[in-house]
Amino acid sequence: MTRRTSASWNSMISCYAHSGNFAEALTLFERMLKEKARPNEITVVTLLSICAKLGDLKTGLKIKCLISDMGLTTDLIVRTAVLEMYVKCGYAQNGRPDEALELFEMMKAENCKPNEVTLVSVLSASAQLGSVEFGQHIGSYIESQELASGVYVGSALVDMYSKCGNIGGARRLFSKMKQRDVITWNSMIAGLAFNGFAQEAFDLYHRMRDQHFKPTDVTFVGLLTACTHTGRVEQGLAFFRSMKREHGIAPKVEHCACIVDLFCRSGRLEDAYKFIREMETEPNVVIWGTLLSACRIHSNVELAEVAVKKLVVLEPNNSSNYVLLSNIYANAGRWEEARKMRDLMRCKNVQKLYAYSWIELEGAVHKFLVDDTSHPSCDEIYKAVDGLSLQLKWVGYDPNLELI
Template identity: 45%
Template sequence: MSLINNLFTTPLSATATTSSTTPTGHHLLPANRLAFLIDRSKTIDHILQLHAALIRHGHELNPILNFKLQRSYSTLGRLDYSISLFGQTHNPNVFFWTAIIHGHALRGLHNQALDFYVQMLTHGIEPNAFTFSSILKSCPLEPGKALHSHALKLGLDSDLYVRTGLVDVYARGGDVMSAQQLFDTMPEKSLVSLTAMITCYAKHGDLDGARLVFDGMEERDVVCWNVMIDGYAQHGRPNKALVLFQQMLAAKVKPNEVTVLSVLSACGQLGALESGRWVHSYIENNRIQFNVHVGTALVDMYSKCGSLDDARLVFNKINDKDVIAWNSMIVGFAMHGFSQHALQLFSEMCRLGFRPTDITFIGILSACAHAGLITEGWAFFNSMKNGYGIEPKVEHYGCMVNLLGRAGHLEEAYELVKSMKIEPDPVLWGTLLGACRLHGNIALGEEIAEFLVGQNLANSGTYILLSNIYATAGNWDGVGRMRSMMKDSGVEKEPGCSSIEVNNKVHEFLAGDLRHTKSKEIYMMLEEINGWIKAHGYTPQTNIVLHDIGEKQKEQSLEVHSEKLALAFGLISTQPGTTIKIVKNLRVCSDCHAVTKLISKITGRKIVMRDRNRFHHFVNGSCSCGDYW
């Protein structure tokens, strides 16, 4: 039965009046009953029926009913109907103008909202606090400043909602100082203004400032928890993100889709597979919609945590795959060294009509680099612009330099860098220097490093890589010179760090670390490992120790690399046969790589290691990289 047929039988509020009748005996529907029904309507069909009834019963000029209809059309997504009704309104007051402005602002139609605001002023209608709080929603910074001046002129800037809107405008626009000044002078701080300041600080990397505001909040909703968790995840503090997520659950705040996307990102950064699996289970058990965004985040998490089988299972379950989902799986295959799988998936994606993006080609070129596929790499690189109209970015050049450099085509890689139309970044130069070190080309390494120093483009990586090149060649004078230059420039070397997750807790190790509560047991296991591997013919690769010290000291230095500490901890902390997963922030050294291959054979364990370049899957004495990394 339609809503129209029920109009006369719907219960009224206590203030309802009796309907009148026409001379022909037909009942007229009173305005207050229509207003009541409009307020209760949840669908556009119901509103359209009520609009028809309103006209049929002679209420088309009723300003209150028209205002309610206009607002309802806008709320239910029919802004076009709202605009049409507004245009038919005779002498609209400030509430009508505010409603139409609010409808546009909510949908991010800033220019249209501002046009209506200017028209309102032209018609001599003075805005009120509700007008300002409406138009400031998602308003860009520059028009926001002009609105701030107008609010000051009208004496409305001290209103809580207006001030909150202004804080949000400055915070989103990156004007941290102005946002802070407004925020500090607010006598009463709303949840929205507090969240705006947390967002402002977090967006610009001031996580300590964000946390200070967050910790001082008496009331917290899911939005402010999400902002703080995402801030940690986006700015390289994933451990903090996971700890805060646990606190959120303890506070009985229910996570939503935004929460799990941030937490999955943190799990991926840490390689925290157990935590990632728990989040996946939480999604399934708490009715968080498994859409393409959540599915893609799970694919990314499982790929980065070393479980490519799980990543593929999730990928296959995504019904409405977009190009981002395809990219995530292609990049997953590439980082694990499954280059042919990545290329096959790329072909399938194109066959199904998906158009590759610049991210797609980063994945494909990385896959080529891991397998040394030079011909294929050049073909893909050239097809970007010629076949798809995508101008290569510095990341694509970096992939090509990595591909050519690792394959020993150093001069070709150097020529490519010199021919670039865009400015090479420090990462790209570092890739080229790394290739020079790998192949022992000191002359080219020096030429590149001197160019970078001369152009004031050198960073910590430049000095460290050239120092390593000199050390590999036994040029200790060159090493000393580089270290002096590093010291004079205030450059510090990034320490190697390896992490391993055991029982949902991530444990981190530096080289020679003694901070862990189980250090004694870890070093006892290291001694046992040394016995095992020497019995299997292991010889320490002391040539990679880049210090001018004796052979015995070099051997001792190798024994306590962070990877080996994490591996020893994994062996004493998990059941026999369990896969051990380790994450290294730098490239795994060749000695640790050789030792891990032996340990996988001796213990019968699968060991998965993610370093800065790729994943290594060690099984029965072999590595998935084929010793090419």
């Protein structure tokens, strides 16, 4: 073709996208821009869909800037595509939750009724954030607009309520739902498990079976989590064994991680290590990290060394593994080994990363780290912490300072 129109470019980009050739589609888009062809809403929606599937937030943000330049920020279909891209790229983990939530609020303000895709995307995002206030806000909106009747939105709302700590809201909505699928049941079981209602999660599982819903691998993550949080080792092992034997579900690494955590929380570190050695799937950083953390609590130097040897191969630049083993050596009085671990960190140029803690107060999210003095209310915060520490001592709490 001597002269390519926007339609011809869109056609080729869509063909690549539908056939799974995402890299070629993005390359073609770059050529389109170089040749001064003008993209339209069809182009950007297709490209945002590609970014969502690839989890490519960087390219997605570039396209979002292009959308602003093109004056398409008010287009409902484009907005929905941007919102879905944010969610599927894990914008909550990338520190960009506000942009998607603002986009959703703008849609509401302009009386653009969100569709099912938008609602499920926003609920998923809110669940990831665990923001109680925003979770309540969006939940009230969806229920007041009678948008929770569909099984997909209803299930996502149950999941969001649970992850925001509103287990009462999750229970109420679940009981009201006229239609439920296995995702709905899984969301409610997991919600009960994560909020400490283990027995209720088990009872709901039996109700699910009685109503002829077949459990999935996600069901068992919820059940094993319930066992982990309540120290029910034998029941957890029974659920784990039943997966393959009774339901034909091959355990995944997530299920194995639950069993390792279950053993570790019960102080059975040798059983945890034996289980790891016999796993059919390859242990990941979560599993070895769980064992290492338990070794610190129970002062098991030998198993800690085993775990760290695996972890430094899987994630060589994670400073916490070196620091944990160094602290374990120090607590055992093995100062020379502790020093060598710190020296090894310096030799490998591994930088210690400081983790932030987050707290939501009156709709605002505050972050802080150890010995942080940057907050404007720093003096009041430290006074409150000192007061809480005194109250804990009065009721007999004796913190183990070696684990701090």
